[in-house]
Amino acid sequence: MGELKRHQPSMSIDEQVENLKTLGLVISDEDYARHILNDISYFRLIKAYSLGFKAKNGDYDEGVTFEQIVELYLFNANFRQITFAEIEKIEVNVRCRIANYFAETYGVLGYMNSENFVDEEYHRSFLEDIKEEVGRNSKAPFVKNFRTNYEGGDLPIYALVEVFSFGTLSKFYKNMKNTDKKAVAKSFGIGYTYLESWLESISYVRNICAHYGRLYNAKLSKTPILYKEYSQQGIGNNRMFGVLLCMRHILLHDKHWNLYVDQIEALIEKYEKVDVRTMGFTDNWKELLEIG
Structure with a gap:
């Protein structure tokens, strides 16, 4: 059995938005993204609906938008x-x-x-x-x-x-x-x-x-x-x-x-x-x- 992972520290809504941008997700309206992430948890929305848009533990494919994930x-x-x-x-x-x-x-x-x-x-x-x-x-x-x-x-x-x-x-x-x-x-x-x-x-x-x-x-x-x-x-x-x-x-x-x-x-x-x-x-x- 390999080394166990450590839990990541929590992120504020602003930090969640910045993290997504760092991973290459296109966010054209940051206020909209903050509003959504305040109503739908990062785990429920991003973790579940990013499938097919990015490699595991990798960056998003080019051109993928926050709105696409919300649409799914x-x-x-x-x-x-x-x-x-x-x-x-x-x-x-x-x-x-x-x-x-x-x-x-x-x-x-x-x-x-x-x-x-x-x-x-x-x-x-x-x-x-x-x-x-x-x-x-x-x-x-x-x-x-x-x-x-x-x-x-x-x-x-x-x-x-x-x-x-x-x-x-x-x-x-x-x-x-x-x-x-x-x-x-x-x-x-x-x-x-x-x-x-x-x-x-x-x-x-x-x-x-x-x-x-x-x-x-x-x-x-x-x-x-x-x-x-x-x-x-x-x-x-x-x-x-x-x-x-x-x-x-x-x-x-x-x-x-x-x-x-x-x-x-x-x-x-x-x-x-x-x-x-x-x-x-x-x-x-x-x-x-x-x-x-």
Whole structure:
């Protein structure tokens, strides 16, 4: 193991601007740069959105401007917000269909029985997770109602799913029996192995959105299994476009999906310096995303 790095001393806003100029970043309006860096941290803005503009630990490529970096940040912020809204639809839809199927098949408290799942240890961990999540939501009126007025104080599955995180929802589906997974996936017109993979990946993207993270030019660590028709076109599964294709299939009957596609197009046109190829977008991206 090599010698550990030392933390750099903090810099004032003025020092941050001077440091960027020293690294070759073109800053034509220093007051604007100070204003931005007072609202968006140097770490969040510069460290994340300088990728592709400079060599690691090197100077900026010639002609790169501060405004270009801000433009990427603003594109990402807007793209993240509109994408989060689509993920919310998926989350609500999947909660509903899993809860409806599970309650009808195993009863409203059937989730408590490990025999209704594949992995007993996984189920035990799930029960610990929901105990914590119910505790965090203990003041919600519907949680208080079931805990106070019903025998045992347990929440029925149709109420319990409303306190699931998307991650817990994904894990719940993953531990269901294959026949049960197939039934839920069939309601979306999707194979269960695909849906399982997609939910895990979309959950990961959702967490990036929730923490104001970067989707632009990001390699995703939780990758979905893509249909062969996409992989055969050279579309990768570790960039955001691959996840959007999966979201399209889950929301295939959502009449508002194409409005979301139009919003993406409007953002690309507004922020001209953005290169969506770094997100896995193809030249015919809109044709692939739109529902005809």
